[in-house]
Amino acid sequence: MTRTHTVLESPVGPLTAVLTDGALSGLYMNMQRHRPPEETFGPPADDDAPFTPIAEQLQAYFSGELTTFSLPLAMQGTSFQQRVWAALQEIPYGETTSYGEIAQDLGNPNASRAVGLANGRNPISIIVPCHRVVGSTGGLTGYGGGLDRKRHLLDFERRTKGASLF
Template sequence: MHYCYFDSPLGKLLLNGNQLLEGLHFPTGKTRIEPEKEWVYNEDLFLEAIDQLGAYFNGELTTFDLKLNARGTHFQKKVWQQLLKIPFGETISYGELAKRIGNPKASRAVGMANGKNPISIIVPCHRVIGKDGSLTGFGGGIEVKKNLIEMEKRIIKNNKK
C-alpha cells in the first residue's frame, strides 16, 4: 500500500492506494487512520488526485475525474455510485439516496454505507444530510461536513457573480 498527504484547508488528508486511489481520510473524526508500518510513502502515485484536490479547494473544479478502487460490498458500491451523481453544492437526504438506489425503505442502511465510504470528498458523502436538513453523522466530524457544504455553496454563489 502506498500513501501520501495532501495539505487542505481541513488539515492533512491521507491518501492511500496501490495502483489506484483507495482511500482519502480526514485528520480528525471517527474514521481517522494512520499509515501502517509497511505502507510506502509515494506522492507520485497520487499526483493527479493531488492536482484535482487542489483545484477543488481553490474553487476551480466541481467534478473529479479519477480512477478509483473503493473496496466495499455490492450494496456499499451501489450507494457510492449514487453519491457521485449528487451535483457540486447540492445536498440530498438519506431517504432520497435510498430511493435513487431503488430501495426507498433502506435509508438507515444507506446511511451506514455512506459512513463506510473510503474516498471522502471525491466520492461526496458530505452532500447527504438528514431529511430535516440537519447535518448528521460524518466520518471526518460534523464541522468538516459543514465546512465542505458551505465551501461548495460559496463557490457556486461566487461563480454566478
Template sequence: MVMHTILTSPCGPLRIETSAEAITRIIFLDEPVPETVPGSPLLTLACDQLNAYFVGELTRFSLPLAPAGTPFQQRVWQALLAIPWGEKRSYSDIAAAIGNPRAVRAVGAANGRNPIPIIIPCHRVIGANGSLTGYAGGLTRKRWLLDHETKV
C-alpha cells in the same frame, strides 16, 4: 502495494492512499503531519485535483477510484458520485436512487463507511429535515465542505 502521501488542506491534513491503478482511501488526520511529496503520477494527480477543488476551480473529480466495500455500499457510493456540486440529498433520496427506498439506515451506514470522502461526496448527504448529520471527518469539516461548495 499501497502508496500514500499527505496533503495539507483547509480541512486539515489528508492521507491519500492508492493502489497502482486507483485511489483507494482518503483519511482525515486530526494531528498536524508534514505534507509529503507524492510518489506516483496518480498521487500527484489526486493532490492537484484536490487542491483545485479547495480553491474552487474544480467541481467534478476525474480520478480512478477503487473503494473497497460490499455491493450495497458500492451502489450507495455510486449514487453519491451523481450528486452535483453544491447540492445536497437526504439519506432517503439516496435510498430511492438505488432502488431501495426502505434502506435509509443502511444507506446511512454505507455513507459513514465511505473510504474516499470529498471525492465521493458523502458530505452532501444530510438529514431529511435539512440538519447536518454524522460525518466520519466530523461535523466541522462537513459544514466547511458544504459552505465551500455554496460560496464558490
C-alpha cells in the same frame, strides 16, 4: 496488490491518500471515524509523482475551480456500499440530498439507515462527496470527518457555486 500512501495538506487538515495498484483507494481525514489502521495504507510513497493528479485536483477543488473529480478509483466494499458510493458521485456540486432520497433512488425506500451506514464507510472523502448527504429535514447529521468539516465543505461549495453564477 501494491499499496502506498502520502499525506496531502488541505483547508480541512491533512488528508492521507492511499493508492492501490495506481488507483485511489482511500482519502482519509485525520481523526476520521472508520479510518483504517495506518499499517493497511502500505508504505509511505518514495515518489509523490503518482499522487500529483490527486493533489492537483484537490487544490483546484479547494480553490473553487473544480467541481467534478476525474481520478481512477478503487474502492473496496459490498455491492450495496458500491451502489451507495456511486450514487454519492451523482450528487451535484453545491447541492445536498438525504439518506432517504438515495435509498429511494436505489429502489429500496426503507434502506435509509443502511444508506447512512454505507455513507459513513465511504473510503474516499471529499472526492466521493458523502458530505453532501443530510438528514431528511435538511439538518447536518453525522459525518466521519466531524460536523465542523462537513459544514465547512457544504458552505464552501455553496459560496463557490453561487459566485460562479454571476
